[in-house]
Every structure is written in C-alpha cells, then in structure tokens.
Amino acid sequence: MKKVKIWDGATRFFHWALVLNIFAAWYTIENRLIDLHEIFGHCLIALLVFRVCWGLFGSSTARFKHFIVHPIVAFRYLKQSLRLQVHHEVGHNPAGGWMIIIMILVIGFQVISGLFSNNDLGFSGALSDYVSKDMSDTLTQLHGINFDILLAIIWLHLVAVFFYVLVKKDNLIKTLLTGKKQLTKTPDTPLYFAPFSLGIIFMLIAGVFSYWLFK
Amino acid sequence: MNFKTPEQKLSAKSYFWLVALLSLIWLYLYIQSKPAWVQSIKEQLGLSPVLVAKQDSFYNSRIDPIMEKYCAACHDDNKAKGQLRLDSFRQLTFSGKSGADLTLAENNLLLERMKLPATDRMAMPPFGRERHTEDELALIELWLSKGGSGNLTEDDFPEAPAKAKVIKFYDIDWQKIEEKRLAYKKQVAELQTQYPHVLHYQARTSHLLVLDAFAMKNHFDDQMLTHFSQALAPVLIEANLANSQISDAAIEQVLAMKNLTKLQIQGTHISQSKISQLAKLPALKTLVLDEALVDENLAMLFSQQAIELIKVKQG
Numbered sequence: 228m229k230k231v232k233i234w235d236g237a238t239r240f241f242h243w244a245l246v247l248n249i250f251a252a253w254y255t256i257e258n259r260l261i262d263l264h265e266i267f268g269h270c271l272i273a274l275l276v277f278r279v280c281w282g283l284f285g286s287s288t289a290r291f292k293h294f295i296v297h298p299i300v301a302f303r304y305l306k307q308s309l310r311l312q313v314h315h316e317v318g319h320n321p322a323g324g325w326m327i328i329i330m331i332l333v334i335g336f337q338v339i340s341g342l343f344s345n346n347d348l349g350f351s352g353a354l355s356d357y358v359s360k361d362m363s364d365t366l367t368q369l370h371g372i373n374f375d376i377l378l379a380i381i382w383l384h385l386v387a388v389f390f391y392v393l394v395k396k397d398n399l400i401k402t403l404l405t406g407k408k409q410l411t412k413t414p415d416t417p418l419y420f421a422p423f424s425l426g427i428i429f430m431l432i433a434g435v436f437s438y439w440l441f442k
Numbered sequence: 443m444n445f446k447t448p449e450q451k452l453s454a455k456s457y458f459w460l461v462a463l464l465s466l467i468w469l470y471l472y473i474q475s476k477p478a479w480v481q482s483i484k485e486q487l488g489l490s491p492v493l494v495a496k497q498d499s500f501y502n503s504r505i506d507p508i509m510e511k512y513c514a515a516c517h518d519d520n521k522a523k524g525q526l527r528l529d530s531f532r533q534l535t536f537s538g539k540s541g542a543d544l545t546l547a548e549n550n551l552l553l554e555r556m557k558l559p560a561t562d563r564m565a566m567p568p569f570g571r572e573r574h575t576e577d578e579l580a581l582i583e584l585w586l587s588k589g590g591s592g593n594l595t596e597d598d599f600p601e602a603p604a605k606a607k608v609i610k611f612y613d614i615d616w617q618k619i620e621e622k623r624l625a626y627k628k629q630v631a632e633l634q635t636q637y638p639h640v641l642h643y644q645a646r647t648s649h650l651l652v653l654d655a656f657a658m659k660n661h662f663d664d665q666m667l668t669h670f671s672q673a674l675a676p677v678l679i680e681a682n683l684a685n686s687q688i689s690d691a692a693i694e695q696v697l698a699m700k701n702l703t704k705l706q707i708q709g710t711h712i713s714q715s716k717i718s719q720l721a722k723l724p725a726l727k728t729l730v731l732d733e734a735l736v737d738e739n740l741a742m743l744f745s746q747q748a749i750e751l752i753k754v755k756q757g
Contacts, residue, residue, distance in 0.1 A: 348568045
C-alpha cells in the first residue's frame with residue numbers, strides 16, 4: 228500500500244467551498260437575509276467559473292477529459308460497482324464524473340436563475356433588469372423548484388459517497404480533505420498537478436467576473 | 443472477479459436497504475411539509491371532507507377581501523412567498539413555511555406580523571406596500587377570536603361593523619367604442635355638417651346617437667327625417683322631434699329606428715291613427731306626445747307594450 232496524492236489543493240478547496248456556500252445560501256434565504264444570500268450566490272458563480280477553468284486547464288484528476296466517459300461506460304461501471312465487481316481508485320469514477328457534470332448544470336441553473344430573480348420587496352438579481360417582470364417571476368419560481376432538484380442530487384451524491392465509505396471501505400471524504408489516498412499500486416500514468424499559482428489566477432478571474440456581475 | 447475490501451462489514455444490500463429506509467423517511471417528511479398535498483390525498487381517499495369555507499361565510503365576505511387586497515399579490519398560487527398562500531380559506535389553513543396554525547387566536551403569527559411597525563424587517567405587508575387599517579386588523583382578530591372558522595356566517599358576528607358598500611366603476615374600453623362608432627362615422631360626420639346641432643352621441647362612452655330637432659324646430663320636416671333614418675336608423679336611440687314639421691308620412695321612417703327608446707313627437711302633424719303604430723317599436727320605453735291625441739284605447743295599447751306615455755298640453 229502506498230499513499231499517493233490524488234487531489235490538488237484547488238480542487239479540494241472548490242469542493243468544500245461549494246458545500247459551505249450552498250449551505251450558507253440555503254440558511255440565508257430561510258432567514259430572509261436576501262443580501263447575504265445574493266453574496267453567497269455570487270460566490271457560487273465564482274466557484275463554478277473556476278471549476279470550469281480548472282476542468283479544462285487544471286490538474287489531471289480535475290480535468291473533464293479525465294473523468295467524462297461515454298454514458299454507457301459510466302452505466303456499466305455503476306452496475307458493476309454496485310455489485311462490488313469493480314473499484315475506481317484515482318480521481319472521479321466514471322459514474323461520479325457524470326454526477327459532477329449534472330451537479331455543475333443544476334447549480335449553474337440555480338445561480339443563473341438567481342441572477343434574474345426578484346423578491347417583490349426591492350431585491351432584484353444582478354441581471355433581472357434585462358428581462359421582463361413576468362420572466363423574472365417565472366425564473367424566481369424555477370429558482371425555488373430547482374433547489375429541490377439540487378437537494379435530491381445532493382442526496383444521491385451522499386448515498387454514493389457513503390456507499391464507498393461504508394461498503395467499499397474507501398474513505399472518499401478523508402481523501403478529499405487530505406488529497407491523499409492509500410493505493411495498492413501507483414497509477415500507471417503519473418498524475419499531473421497544475422501549479423498552485425494557476426489556481427490562484429483562475430480563482431481571481433472567476434472572482435472578478437462574479438464581482439463585476441454583482442456590481 | 444469480485445472486488446472485496448479487507449474490512450468489509452456492511453453489505454451492499456444492507457446499505458441500500460438503509461438508504462431506501464432513509465429515503466422513505468425523507469420523502470415522508472417532505473410530503474408532511476406540504477400540508478396542501480396531505481389534505482388533497484386525504485380528500486381523495488375520502489378520509490377528510492373537502493376543506494373549503496362556506497359560500498356565505500364570514501371569512502369569504504369579510505376576511506378574504508382583506509387578504510385579497512393586501513396579501514394575495516405575493517401569497518397566491520403564482521408566488522406563494524414563504525410557501526404561504528392567503529388567496530382562500532383553504533390555503534390559509536395550510537399555513538406556510540413556519541407551519542404555524544394561522545386560524546388560532548393566541549400567538550397568531552400572521553396577526554403578529556401584521557401588527558409590527560411598517561418599517562420592521564418582518565412586517566407584513568412589507569414596507570412600501572399598501573397597509574391594512576386598524577379596523578381591518580380588528581376584524582381579523584374578531585374572526586380569530588371565534589375560532590378562525592370557514593363555517594361561521596355574518597350572523598355569528600353581530601358585533602362586527604357593517605360592511606362598507608363598494609361602488610365599482612368599470613373600466614371604459616375606448617377602443618371598443620371607437621370601433622363601434624367607426625361603422626357610421628362617415629354618415630354621422632356628413633349629417634352633422636349638413637344639420638348642425640341636430641345629431642350627437644348619447645354619451646362619450648356610447649356609439650348610439652340622439653337626434654334632436656330642437657335647433658331646427660319648424661324647418662325639420664319629413665324629408666330631413668328620412669335622411670337621418672336611412673343613414674343611421676340602427677344606432678338612433680333617442681329622437682326629439684317635438685314641434686317639428688313631420689307628418690304621418692314620417693311614420694315609416696320612425697318605425698325603421700328599431701333601437702329607439704325615447705321619442706318626442708308633441709307639436710307635430712302626426713295624427714292619432716298613426717301614433718298607435720309606434721307601439722310596434724320594439725325598444726321604445728318612453729313616448730312624449732300631445733295630451734289631446736291620447737284617448738283610453740291609445741293609453742291601453744301603449745300600457746300593454748310597457749311604454750310610458752308622457753302627455754304634454756300644448757299652450
């Protein structure tokens with residue numbers, strides 16, 4: 228058994244920041260703190276933009292091409308994995324890869340609909356002036372409905388994660404905290420880890436873009 | 443080849459049974475958080491009567507208009523802010539995200555929020571929106587004090603102040619009026635030019651016309667009436683031909699005005715025998731004529747047609 232670095236700091240930061248921001252966005256809207264809700268929404272925009280950049284130019288385990296496979300391959304993996312016939316050790320597994328894409332799309336819709344939404348009490352999303360009031364109202368409704376979809380997906384994600392932790396005895400949570408994992412053998416192809424500075428640059432670009440929308 | 447971890451304790455089957463159980467609990471809690479769904483399910487299964495306020499209930503007549511005026515814009519099926527709908531008694535009983543029973547008199551969350559100062563962050567209606575009056579608030583309190591019921595009627599609330607009468611002014615559809623006027627616009631313009639002050643619309647909001655020969659008096663004759671009748675008979679609603687030169691020959695033209703409701707023919711040359719024909723006018727309600735021309739038979743004839751005869755004594 229060998230301890231190998233799987234996840235870079237930027238990917239780990241993205242994941243846990245995403246968790247915290249989704250929780251904070253939910254908490255603030257539940258407590259009528261709309262201004263803070265908007266701020267967390269814009270943080271989520273920055274995180275998504277960063278993740279897309281990192282998926283294209285980041286470390287190998289974070290890149291889309293590393294984990295997006297044909298849906299049939301992903302489905303076959305899922306079937307075999309549930310029967311404990313296969314185990315994926317490095318990066319996102321084929322089924323999990325699609326979960327990432329779906330998660331990005333659902334959260335993406337959530338933040339975009341939020342940008343066009345209003346609360347009839349003086350709050351309007353950053354782009355709500357670019358659509359009619361009726362359209363803004365519709366997107367506000369969809370913003371609420373999509374959150375239920377997001378909750379269902381988060382539930383599915385947690386079921387999968389704990390399947391690994393409890394059944395497969397592969398502690399994904401710990402790996403995503405430390406970035407390292409005990410492997411039976413080192414990966415055939417050495418993993419590439421993008422420089423930390425590149426992560427900072429992308430984070431800055433994403434942050435500036437989100438702040439520009441906010442202002 | 444089966445993959446097995448060395449310390450495997452929980453089987454996949456057990457795990458998914460656990461997940462299914464947790465999912466069911468989650469689903470149950472989710473449905474429970476939607477009281478409208480629960481009520482609908484109960485009603486569908488016949489476990490509960492349909493939850494609705496009686497048609498003549500105090501809620502429908504006195505409370506619902508208040509909710510409609512101040513609350514429903516944000517708390518209807520379209521927006522349901524805070525998952526709360528206040529557009530009917532049924533929806534009010536389902537409460538909102540808070541889950542508080544809004545039909546209780548004690549610690550009623552709805553009432554508490556409505557009583558907050560207008561500038562309070564939690565005030566309802568929110569700051570900037572039209573706000574309820576103290577009387578309206580008192581009415582809601584009175585309704586709650588008797589159980590917040592959808593069955594009690596106005597008779598159960600003798601202490602409630604009388605309901606204010608609402609006078610509604612309907613919006614005027616100017617475009618529709620203009621469209622209706624368009625069909626006779628040209629004829630109206632021509633006749634108004636030819637005979638000034640004789641023809642005008644019944645009102646700004648009407649496309650129907652009034653013919654008033656007063657301005658021409660002695661000059662208005664059968665031929666002139668023919669001009670008006672041929673051009674505008676269906677839209678003439680009133681005709682004042684008093685003291686004009688029209689005679690029995692004009693009766694056919696008058697009878698062509700099927701929508702005429704009021705006709706004044708005192709001081710004209712129309713004989714008694716022809717006047718009786720005017721009872722055929724289907725819309726006529728009032729006929730003003732010389733007293734000398736009205737005998738018992740004529741009075742009875744018009745009475746049978748529910749036409750009011752106004753007799754004028756010529757001096």
